Amino acid sequence: MPADPAQPASPPAARLDREPTGAVLRLSGAWRLASLAAIERELTALTLPPHVSIDGTALVDIDTASALILLNHLKEAGIDVHQLPLAGFAANDARIVEQVRKRLDEVTTAMPHRQEGLLAHIGRETMSIIELLTGHLNFLGQTLVQMVRSLVKPATIRGRELTAQFEQVCLNAIPVVALVTLLIGVVVAYLLGLQAEKYGANIFVVDGVGIGATREFAPIIVAVIVAGRSGAAFTAQLGSMRLNEETDAIRTLGLSPMDVLVLPRVFALMAAMPLLVFVGDVMSLAGAMMIADPMLDITPTTFLARLQENLAIKHVYVGLAKAPVFALFIAVIGCRMGMNVKRDTRALGIATTSTVVQSIVAVILLDAGFAVLFQELDI
Amino acid sequence: MAAPASVIEIDSIVTRFGDQMVHDGVSFDVERGTLIALIGGSGTGKSVLLREIIGLQRPTSGRIRLLGTDVWQASDDEMNATRRRFGMMFQDGALFSSLSVAENVAVPLTEHAHVPAALLDALVHLRLAQAGLGPDAAPKMPSELSGGMRKRAAIARALALEPEILFLDEPTSGLDPTTARGFDTMVRSLVDDLGITVFLVTHDLDTLLTVVDRIVVLADGKVLADGKAREVIQVDDPWIQSYFSVRTMVSGSA
Numbered sequence: 001m002p003a004d005p006a007q008p009a010s011p012p013a014a015r016l017d018r019e020p021t022g023a024v025l026r027l028s029g030a031w032r033l034a035s036l037a038a039i040e041r042e043l044t045a046l047t048l049p050p051h052v053s054i055d056g057t058a059l060v061d062i063d064t065a066s067a068l069i070l071l072n073h074l075k076e077a078g079i080d081v082h083q084l085p086l087a088g089f090a091a092n093d094a095r096i097v098e099q100v101r102k103r104l105d106e107v108t109t110a111m112p113h114r115q116e117g118l119l120a121h122i123g124r125e126t127m128s129i130i131e132l133l134t135g136h137l138n139f140l141g142q143t144l145v146q147m148v149r150s151l152v153k154p155a156t157i158r159g160r161e162l163t164a165q166f167e168q169v170c171l172n173a174i175p176v177v178a179l180v181t182l183l184i185g186v187v188v189a190y191l192l193g194l195q196a197e198k199y200g201a202n203i204f205v206v207d208g209v210g211i212g213a214t215r216e217f218a219p220i221i222v223a224v225i226v227a228g229r230s231g232a233a234f235t236a237q238l239g240s241m242r243l244n245e246e247t248d249a250i251r252t253l254g255l256s257p258m259d260v261l262v263l264p265r266v267f268a269l270m271a272a273m274p275l276l277v278f279v280g281d282v283m284s285l286a287g288a289m290m291i292a293d294p295m296l297d298i299t300p301t302t303f304l305a306r307l308q309e310n311l312a313i314k315h316v317y318v319g320l321a322k323a324p325v326f327a328l329f330i331a332v333i334g335c336r337m338g339m340n341v342k343r344d345t346r347a348l349g350i351a352t353t354s355t356v357v358q359s360i361v362a363v364i365l366l367d368a369g370f371a372v373l374f375q376e377l378d379i
Numbered sequence: 380m381a382a383p384a385s386v387i388e389i390d391s392i393v394t395r396f397g398d399q400m401v402h403d404g405v406s407f408d409v410e411r412g413t414l415i416a417l418i419g420g421s422g423t424g425k426s427v428l429l430r431e432i433i434g435l436q437r438p439t440s441g442r443i444r445l446l447g448t449d450v451w452q453a454s455d456d457e458m459n460a461t462r463r464r465f466g467m468m469f470q471d472g473a474l475f476s477s478l479s480v481a482e483n484v485a486v487p488l489t490e491h492a493h494v495p496a497a498l499l500d501a502l503v504h505l506r507l508a509q510a511g512l513g514p515d516a517a518p519k520m521p522s523e524l525s526g527g528m529r530k531r532a533a534i535a536r537a538l539a540l541e542p543e544i545l546f547l548d549e550p551t552s553g554l555d556p557t558t559a560r561g562f563d564t565m566v567r568s569l570v571d572d573l574g575i576t577v578f579l580v581t582h583d584l585d586t587l588l589t590v591v592d593r594i595v596v597l598a599d600g601k602v603l604a605d606g607k608a609r610e611v612i613q614v615d616d617p618w619i620q621s622y623f624s625v626r627t628m629v630s631g632s633a
Binding site (some may be wrong): 032033034036037040063064065068069092095098099100103106107108109171296342343344345346347 | 405477478492493494495498502504505507508509513514520521522541568571572573574582
């Protein structure tokens, strides 16, 4: 029985007495979990003969952890603990020792620690990446088919869910997108300006920022923000619904999670992204205009006139055209990672992080693809 | 032994959430080495009382002494020392999902006890065996376990530091009857063989009628009945009568 640790306990001790009837290991003091280190010192100091009996007359008490260390030590010294005679133990202490004794073999059999080799690790990781990518491709295919079906029969689109998602991913994202792209516009104009000033080519900053922002910076920056904001949210929402068996409930009610959960998110994000990129275009040009006046002596009027003259509208269209494609990939990755999350809370955290990383990588790869494509098409 | 006979003392606990009165003067003591069950209808504040006893939720007024420590007056250090002397199993186990079963059980051991490294594995396996799990469960992650195994792993973690009191929140809920009876036997043996005091919140009539020493019934914010199962069954109260009548119906038809 565990005693009140508030009362001062005598330290645990073990003494080996050689008596005419055989060796006796006499235990004394309080054998408790808190003094395991002292118990181990006591035991290792003993030289044990092959046959010994144990006397617990002087024992204050013993707990299961101490009984385990005692029996384990005797076992390792080659003593058959199952035939070990116990004497003088209080009834409750004897029960505790018996409890441990009957489980001793089971608990002290060393479990083989599996150590994975480097090659096996690389192989397993590679296979899991391949599996992930083929799974994504599969899900992308399913989503596209379902999207076409919904577009043919627009009545199946869930309007309320779609607008709710649209509010989340578009309207609520405008402030952060506007702020970040404004600052990017300022920074790009400033850095270009430092170089252009040396050649007296101030006015070309407008051309540079115009093309750079609308064609590349704004779409990429917006995509990164959306991946971190909405992609992660999709995974977290769908993942926690899955943990809660809500997706299973949707299925058993005869609805398709694809229609109810995935498509509204994909459509909302694909509609939202071009709008957010447009906000990004405007704000980054505004940022450039703000810094151009004090730094490069380009007045807002001159800035706008130059922009009007020299920024071909195709650059803006290219930027806007990339947006829905980025959105599709971010939404598909976000939804699939959520729908496939393993049913535990840790997996959900990992999946959410993974969504953001995958989405950003996907966006950069797509952008590189677009760059090559538009180059070849001479756009 | 100098230790006080009562390990839990609950003294006129009042709990109010806004206008809603949950406990209106609940008092009872728990003696060392008993297996006590707290029962009551939904919303009678069983789990709230449990959380108040172990220091997770502050009662509106009243006093709770746990192993001689006044839970809501004690300093952080005193309370932390007391926390090492009891174990708690939450309803769904509350295992740390990023750690394996063995690592979960090892957490209290490595944090609070200086267990020699060589012995840690064996001690973890002993705790698992005490909770009725084999060594093959040790490397598994909590997500790979069934509900019953999760509860057992949680008990193993609660037992890690040789607690004097073990609190169990609905230990047999969601388990099949065979597993549940195995659970009862295991809990009973913790009380009989190791002298642990077990305090459980349950709805399981089989547990109540077979292994429990004492039942405390909460109703309308007060202790409605308190005693051995056969005494509690006799109490003339509609709720208690209907609660235990399910049992009589089944055995009557058999």
